[in-house]
Amino acid sequence: MVTVNATTQRVWVDAAATPDFAPGPVGWMDVVTLAEKAVRVTFAYDAAYLARPDAYAVSPELPLEPGPQALGSMPGAFVDSSADSWGQKLIRRQLRAEGVSLLSEVHALLGVSDEARTGGFRFRELPTAGEEAYVADRAAQVPVVLDLRDLRAAADRTRAGVSSSEQAIAELLDAGTAVLGGARPKALVRRKGRALLAKFPAPDDEHDAIRWEAVSLHLAHAAGLATSRVRTIEIGKHAVLLVDRFDRVGKADAAAAEPGNAGELRIPYWSARTATEDGRDYLDVARVIRGMDAPRDVMRAQLRDLWRRVAFAVAVHCTDDHLRNLGFLRREAAWRLCPVFDVEPDPVQERPRSTAIVGVVDPDAAPAALIALAGELGIKTSSWKRSLAQVLAAVGSWPDVAKRVGLAEDEFAAMDAAIGHRRDALATLLA
Ligand SMILES: Nc1ncnc2c1ncn2[C@@H]1O[C@H](COP(=O)(O)OP(=O)(O)OP(=O)(O)O)[C@@H](O)[C@H]1O
Numbered sequence: 001m002v003t004v005n006a007t008t009q010r011v012w013v014d015a016a017a018t019p020d021f022a023p024g025p026v027g028w029m030d031v032v033t034l035a036e037k038a039v040r041v042t043f044a045y046d047a048a049y050l051a052r053p054d055a056y057a058v059s060p061e062l063p064l065e066p067g068p069q070a071l072g073s074m075p076g077a078f079v080d081s082s083a084d085s086w087g088q089k090l091i092r093r094q095l096r097a098e099g100v101s102l103l104s105e106v107h108a109l110l111g112v113s114d115e116a117r118t119g120g121f122r123f124r125e126l127p128t129a130g131e132e133a134y135v136a137d138r139a140a141q142v143p144v145v146l147d148l149r150d151l152r153a154a155a156d157r158t159r160a161g162v163s164s165s166e167q168a169i170a171e172l173l174d175a176g177t178a179v180l181g182g183a184r185p186k187a188l189v190r191r192k193g194r195a196l197l198a199k200f201p202a203p204d205d206e207h208d209a210i211r212w213e214a215v216s217l218h219l220a221h222a223a224g225l226a227t228s229r230v231r232t233i234e235i236g237k238h239a240v241l242l243v244d245r246f247d248r249v250g251k252a253d254a255a256a257a258e259p260g261n262a263g264e265l266r267i268p269y270w271s272a273r274t275a276t277e278d279g280r281d282y283l284d285v286a287r288v289i290r291g292m293d294a295p296r297d298v299m300r301a302q303l304r305d306l307w308r309r310v311a312f313a314v315a316v317h318c319t320d321d322h323l324r325n326l327g328f329l330r331r332e333a334a335w336r337l338c339p340v341f342d343v344e345p346d347p348v349q350e351r352p353r354s355t356a357i358v359g360v361v362d363p364d365a366a367p368a369a370l371i372a373l374a375g376e377l378g379i380k381t382s383s384w385k386r387s388l389a390q391v392l393a394a395v396g397s398w399p400d401v402a403k404r405v406g407l408a409e410d411e412f413a414a415m416d417a418a419i420g421h422r423r424d425a426l427a428t429l430l431a
């Protein structure tokens with residue numbers, strides 16, 4: 001019988017420099033791991049952090065209190081800055097080379113390169129602070145960092161017939177084609193020092209998910225929702241999605257890091273899953289927004305924004321709307337909904353939604369549920385009807401946008417059925 005012993009690892013947490021928050025220590029945590037799972041986490045805020053007038057709870061489960069706080073799992077905000085499934089694949093490969101077969105939640109947290117990790121926290125395995133102490137250092141390359149010129153060069157190579165698109169992508173990601181299966185690869189892309197996120201196709205994608213995501217983001221923008229700047233780059237027959245990182249501002253290059261120039265700043269991020277502490281319904285998100293202690297007009301604008309997002313997801317039949325695909329950014333001492341990301345129509349018409357709308361996940365019942373949601377959020381009929389009209393007008397333009405993004409017309413029929421079906425049902429609400 002193989003027995004696995006529990007191990008304990010201490011991790012120090014720092015706040016990165018943000019546009020409105022000075023960097024500094026936040027606290028430490030001891031993570032007890034059994035096999036791959038963090039089974040007990042003890043977190044304590046640094047006294048200096050608690051003394052800051054601008055201190056905020058780093059994660060909803062960790063109120064601003066002195067002394068150790070015990071949790072049964074990793075705080076949500078730190079899960080949000082851990083490796084995604086692609087990053088975990090890369091970390092697993094590195095661990096295997098070191099003879100380690102299990103990938104723990106601490107590996108997933110500390111294995112992401114500090115430069116690329118989501119949000120505003122940085123992590124150390126050493127008690128002493130300093131730029132070089134942050135894990136993982138750049139050399140780990142999880143995920144890889146590319147210059148936009150690398151992507152353009154790969155595109156040129158495939159165009160010139162030097163390599164296939166699969167080869168070019170595998171080379172770019174330093175992955176080997178075998179690693180590419182399953183998770184959708186991502187990379188940090190630098191363009192004149194600015195940070196972008198690149199999403200690559202997975203070889204087992206059944207349809208052109210990358211281009212459909214680009215289409216959906218363009219439509220979301222036209223529907224009046226905040227989106228990051230989006231574009232695609234063609235590498236042979238594949239498209240790579242490039243979006244500006246919403247959790248970074250400023251430049252990271254050497255010139256920008258000179259004294260007197262702030263260089264790259266980070267924006268703290270909580271997924272809605274973290275913010276709601278594992279909520280399952282948009283009402284949970286609304287509860288979080290109402291609890292955020294914002295001026296009344298700001299709070300109401302956030303609730304209207306939430307409603308419009310849900311209506312948009314219904315209209316494009318995006319069913320992968322789990323609460324890690326929605327998030328909050330912290331600006332000027334307040335959490336606000338972040339730009340829309342990871343939206344894509346689902347060709348399977350009857351697939352249930354991932355997050356309930358007032359208890360409803362059945363896509364056929366979504367229009368009625370949207371009316372109920374407007375009621376729960378205190379949005380007047382005239383107001384949600386205006387939002388819905390804008391959403392439907394934007395979504396109606398999808399064939400033009402899909403052509404512009406370069407989608408093959410043989411992909412249109414399935415999406416036409418999925419999107420058209422939902423849009424027609426929503427249009428009856430305006431009649
Ligand atoms: N524009 C962005 N700026 C900063 N962070 C982003 C941005 N878009 C996404 N992210 C972060 O990266 C994570 C992964 O992105 P995304 O949700 O698009 O990919 P995914 O869930 O792996 O995608 P898929 O399910 O399509 O493979 C998100 O959960 C979010 O934390």
Ligand SMILES: [Mg+2]
Binds near residue numbers: 324325342
């Ligand atoms: Mg996602």
